Amino acid sequence: RITGHYNINAITTTKHLSYTGTTCIMEITTVSLLVICSPLCMAIYTSNYIHPDAGISSKEIIQKYGYPLEVHTIETEDGYLLETYRIPYGKHNLTSKSQLPVLLVPGLVCTSLIYLNLGPGLSLGFMLADEGYDVWLANTRGTRWSKRHKFLDAVQNEKEFFDYSFHEVGIYDITANIDYILKRTNFKKLFYVGHSQGTTSFFAMAATKPQYNDKIALMIALAPVAYVFNVQNPLISFFKYNLPKIQKLAEKNRVYELLPYSPLLASLGSLLCNDYAVTQIFCASIVYFLGGYSPNFNTTALPAITSESPAGTSTKMLFHYIQLAISEQFQMYDYGVEKNSKKYGTKTPPKYNISEITAPIALYYGGSDGLSTRSDVELLIAQLPNLVEKQFIKDYSHLDFQWAKNIVPVLHSKLIEIVKKYSKT
Numbered sequence: 001r002i003t004g005h006y007n008i009n010a011i012t013t014t015k016h017l018s019y020t021g022t023t024c025i026m027e028i029t030t031v032s033l034l035v036i037c038s039p040l041c042m043a044i045y046t047s048n049y050i051h052p053d054a055g056i057s058s059k060e061i062i063q064k065y066g067y068p069l070e071v072h073t074i075e076t077e078d079g080y081l082l083e084t085y086r087i088p089y090g091k092h093n094l095t096s097k098s099q100l101p102v103l104l105v106p107g108l109v110c111t112s113l114i115y116l117n118l119g120p121g122l123s124l125g126f127m128l129a130d131e132g133y134d135v136w137l138a139n140t141r142g143t144r145w146s147k148r149h150k151f152l153d154a155v156q157n158e159k160e161f162f163d164y165s166f167h168e169v170g171i172y173d174i175t176a177n178i179d180y181i182l183k184r185t186n187f188k189k190l191f192y193v194g195h196s197q198g199t200t201s202f203f204a205m206a207a208t209k210p211q212y213n214d215k216i217a218l219m220i221a222l223a224p225v226a227y228v229f230n231v232q233n234p235l236i237s238f239f240k241y242n243l244p245k246i247q248k249l250a251e252k253n254r255v256y257e258l259l260p261y262s263p264l265l266a267s268l269g270s271l272l273c274n275d276y277a278v279t280q281i282f283c284a285s286i287v288y289f290l291g292g293y294s295p296n297f298n299t300t301a302l303p304a305i306t307s308e309s310p311a312g313t314s315t316k317m318l319f320h321y322i323q324l325a326i327s328e329q330f331q332m333y334d335y336g337v338e339k340n341s342k343k344y345g346t347k348t349p350p351k352y353n354i355s356e357i358t359a360p361i362a363l364y365y366g367g368s369d370g371l372s373t374r375s376d377v378e379l380l381i382a383q384l385p386n387l388v389e390k391q392f393i394k395d396y397s398h399l400d401f402q403w404a405k406n407i408v409p410v411l412h413s414k415l416i417e418i419v420k421k422y423s424k425t
Contacts, residue, residue: 076211122407206358258312361384
């Protein structure tokens, strides 16, 4: 039996390069591709420049810049073992004893590294720690550092392990993190920051388990996603019109994991996406295609971004989002009439009751966001019962909320201000 994060991820990555065949054949294929591509890579790569934070993990970047680090394993109610990182105070030992803890939750196929990989003074995780806050960085199930379970193996029990969507992340992963952190710190409330899927899961949790609203001092929603039927991305459109076929194909080929972490991809990101590589424009084009074009996006950070992204998720996660786009509702997973009747007691999946989301929410959204569109977000805004702050940033895309060149004056400084404001209430 193979153990360890790297071996598990390597096997999963290999499997998803080809749905059939032996591991040996696929490894030979990978080596062959590298041999073929090497001359091309050498031709287009004209510098030996390596981004200082390329290939680095959350734990490594925290330690690299001299911040204190704690690693916590948090068990969920359904048996997943999640790795959460804690920066209890800032680099200059500012105490956090009187400050509420802050939980940072990443978006789809991302790890906690997204709140760190611009470095101190730029990334929100470091900035909050330097302000004296007790920072907790979550890694949700199925991603690189939370790919463990009490009874299931991510490879041998792939179907069962990856049987989740943002709903389970919300009602199990987020609740487990909240309860663990509050018990550990002896506070009754914490701050919650979510980006993209990190907001979807929060909304699902707060609507389904409304008692958790009382444990939130303030929820900060960055590029929030609940309604998605105005998304114009051609890839989303393709999935919308072909979802039943894609689901059958995935089941037939036993594909339950999507976009797992790949050391090879991380290395290629460092090689091909840095400022001195003529191929950087192609890396940026992928970002723009997925999240919307923006002149603000920090392309210099691409090698650091690809260090752990993509980090893995489930095909069910993707299918759930596509279902939202088709149904034009914010609702639970649609299993079909028969299974819905057994699971929910209704033929159609229940809608999430947004009126139950009573935690105070500060919401930030962009005009160039291809995944969290202005019209979809404003539909959500109209239904949130306790929206205390909203800010529309006209030229921000989906990923600018993590990696914009002007992120400190435009966004992070304002987030620090509102966290301070609600620390006093």
